[in-house]
Amino acid sequence: MEQKLAKVTDVAQKSFDFVVVGPSVSGCTIASRLSENPNVSVALLEAGNSHFDDPLVSVPDGWMQQVFDPEYDWVFRTTTQEKVVNNITTPSGGPDKSFFWSRGKGLGGSSALNFLFWTRPQREEIDAVEALGNPGWNWERYFAAAKRAETFLPSPANNFPEFRELYNKDSVGHSGPVPISFCRTVSGAELYFQKALEAHGVKTIDDGLGGSLTGTFKAAANIDPRTGTRSTAATGYIVPALDRPNLKVLTAAYVNRVLTKKEDDDVVATGVEFEHGGNVHVVHAAKEVILCASTVKSPHILELSGIGNRNVLEPLGIPVQVDLPSVGENLQDHLIFTSCVFKMKEEHGFVTSETITLPEVQAKLRSIYGEAAGPLSLACTGVTFLPLHTFSDRADELIEKVEKRIEQNADKLSPGLKEQYELQLKLLKDKNVPDLEIVVFPVNVHPAGPPKPHIGLLPSIGHPFSRGTIHASSSDPKVQPTIDPNYLAEEIDIDILVESAKFIRKVTQDGPWKDVSEAELIPGANITTDEQLHEFVKTNVSTTWHSSGTCSLAPKEKGGVVDTHLKVYGTKNIRVADLSILPLLTVVHTQATTYGIAEQAADIIKADHSI
Numbered sequence: 001m002e003q004k005l006a007k008v009t010d011v012a013q014k015s016f017d018f019v020v021v022g023p024s025v026s027g028c029t030i031a032s033r034l035s036e037n038p039n040v041s042v043a044l045l046e047a048g049n050s051h052f053d054d055p056l057v058s059v060p061d062g063w064m065q066q067v068f069d070p071e072y073d074w075v076f077r078t079t080t081q082e083k084v085v086n087n088i089t090t091p092s093g094g095p096d097k098s099f100f101w102s103r104g105k106g107l108g109g110s111s112a113l114n115f116l117f118w119t120r121p122q123r124e125e126i127d128a129v130e131a132l133g134n135p136g137w138n139w140e141r142y143f144a145a146a147k148r149a150e151t152f153l154p155s156p157a158n159n160f161p162e163f164r165e166l167y168n169k170d171s172v173g174h175s176g177p178v179p180i181s182f183c184r185t186v187s188g189a190e191l192y193f194q195k196a197l198e199a200h201g202v203k204t205i206d207d208g209l210g211g212s213l214t215g216t217f218k219a220a221a222n223i224d225p226r227t228g229t230r231s232t233a234a235t236g237y238i239v240p241a242l243d244r245p246n247l248k249v250l251t252a253a254y255v256n257r258v259l260t261k262k263e264d265d266d267v268v269a270t271g272v273e274f275e276h277g278g279n280v281h282v283v284h285a286a287k288e289v290i291l292c293a294s295t296v297k298s299p300h301i302l303e304l305s306g307i308g309n310r311n312v313l314e315p316l317g318i319p320v321q322v323d324l325p326s327v328g329e330n331l332q333d334h335l336i337f338t339s340c341v342f343k344m345k346e347e348h349g350f351v352t353s354e355t356i357t358l359p360e361v362q363a364k365l366r367s368i369y370g371e372a373a374g375p376l377s378l379a380c381t382g383v384t385f386l387p388l389h390t391f392s393d394r395a396d397e398l399i400e401k402v403e404k405r406i407e408q409n410a411d412k413l414s415p416g417l418k419e420q421y422e423l424q425l426k427l428l429k430d431k432n433v434p435d436l437e438i439v440v441f442p443v444n445v446h447p448a449g450p451p452k453p454h455i456g457l458l459p460s461i462g463h464p465f466s467r468g469t470i471h472a473s474s475s476d477p478k479v480q481p482t483i484d485p486n487y488l489a490e491e492i493d494i495d496i497l498v499e500s501a502k503f504i505r506k507v508t509q510d511g512p513w514k515d516v517s518e519a520e521l522i523p524g525a526n527i528t529t530d531e532q533l534h535e536f537v538k539t540n541v542s543t544t545w546h547s548s549g550t551c552s553l554a555p556k557e558k559g560g561v562v563d564t565h566l567k568v569y570g571t572k573n574i575r576v577a578d579l580s581i582l583p584l585l586t587v588v589h590t591q592a593t594t595y596g597i598a599e600q601a602a603d604i605i606k607a608d609h610s611i
């Protein structure tokens, strides 16, 4: 397969209709869709390597070894965060006031190292994007586009059939490039959490991909059940397209900046500058440059190209092409409370990242799967989505508090943020819209020692009110941008995490969960009061790697970077089409959302050029 990739001489100094930066979830989708037309030429540039036939990519739980390895992971790092401590997702596993932001490097972007959850947003969340002033960016169009990315396939035998695989065939795609299914190996603890939730009034739902998420269910996964391997944007969209003469995919090509010229009042992209093998090259774009380099790198590349806030660019000596202050603003991320861990009773045979290494567990799994192909590996799959009123009896009080704060600060909010907050409040008040996710996490992130079944029940904020920034800190493209997620700047975010931790305690202290668990290891018996829990939660959080918003889709005067055609304001032919355009983060894991954005982007670009 490697020989089907482009050589630098196929791309450098050549001209293509479209130059796509970053074979991410979005970049692979768009490059593939555009090059379906043989009359359209496309160059797709990736900074990392191809990782074809690499077991760390193809084996579903290979992510555990990819994370923090610079061959696969950009290993970005945030600024020191004032209000929180990350105590897990650091290379040392020890506490750190800055956060390590893993991002996939290589064909497929983060789809090649993510945790495989395949989830779709709530209808109202996507409709909120349209309500921000983006006609056409609504649930109906998103849902149709998102389903085009996937082919839902029935699962083979799994190790815990009582944890049911429920779905609605009208809510999934049946002929898209990315095979999805339910994963084969689950921990088993998901079932007991589900039962415990049911005992507290939370419904098990049978249509988790249909736009109505409130409840608990087994999530689908980007796993091809025919091979037991990970489906990535590259395996789905690019590998089958590599024989197209009009598509050139170049790896190890680090894009420095978009090259532009002025035409009337607009900036026009003429191509991009990239480094390959220690040399700097140019590839020309006859029609467009499309940035799909992620929430971290797309705003960075724009700023390196002179498109951004004058006050950021001028001190760095970057000549301003378009003064667009919203580039790199409006950063949102799901913060997750990582330290709610239970020791489970051994007699139930729960499979975790620790116990799956035991020969007796492997033998049992093989006996269940028989001759079914593929490696043995574990995936996370137990998900629960809850509206604030479901998990907190302080819901009305918290809503009132945040309402007051917005009112008091209305004059100080950046353009468009008041409108965003009003929509977030509407979601928070809606008793059918989830504001929180709890995942059952069978990966032991805490106690060392002999393999034991440890299970985390980890809640994450769905619609954070805190906003951060990502900005260039140097004119040197190799110096990574300054990432400041500004975690927990808004009190409502920590309130939600604390309320969710209390809810998890309530659900697990007796009944079906208590029956199968030995003890709550962490936070544990010493953390009892609300104040203690508040402090504990703040010092035990992680990113979930779901950041969005730094090239927001919104009217320019409302903090937008791109318009409804995903064109960067002030430019004629530069688009951004990755997760960075999502102006309001949705409660779910973000890959299926990104595929949906990219499929819509491809439609728009084709229509704009009548191709």
Ligand SMILES: Cc1cc2nc3c(=O)[nH]c(=O)nc-3n(C[C@H](O)[C@H](O)[C@H](O)COP(=O)(O)OP(=O)(O)OC[C@H]3O[C@@H](n4cnc5c(N)ncnc54)[C@H](O)[C@@H]3O)c2cc1C
Pocket: 021, 022, 023, 024, 025, 026, 027, 045, 046, 047, 048, 067, 102, 103, 104, 105, 106, 107, 108, 109, 110, 111, 113, 114, 115, 116, 117, 118, 119, 253, 254, 255, 256, 292, 293, 294, 295, 297, 301, 544, 545, 546, 547, 578, 579, 580, 588, 589, 590, 591, 592, 594
């Ligand atoms: C560790 C981790 C776990 C996750 N788990 C899940 C999950 O379980 N479920 C889920 O739905 N989502 C998950 N996500 C999130 C999901 O994968 C991302 O939201 C999604 O991939 C975003 O897609 P994107 O197109 O915006 O960018 P990405 O997929 O991140 O891709 C960006 C691409 O651009 C390339 N690039 C960047 N800069 C340059 C440059 N200068 N030159 C050339 N190329 C460049 C990168 O190498 C990469 O290939 C996870 C993410 C991570 C990092």
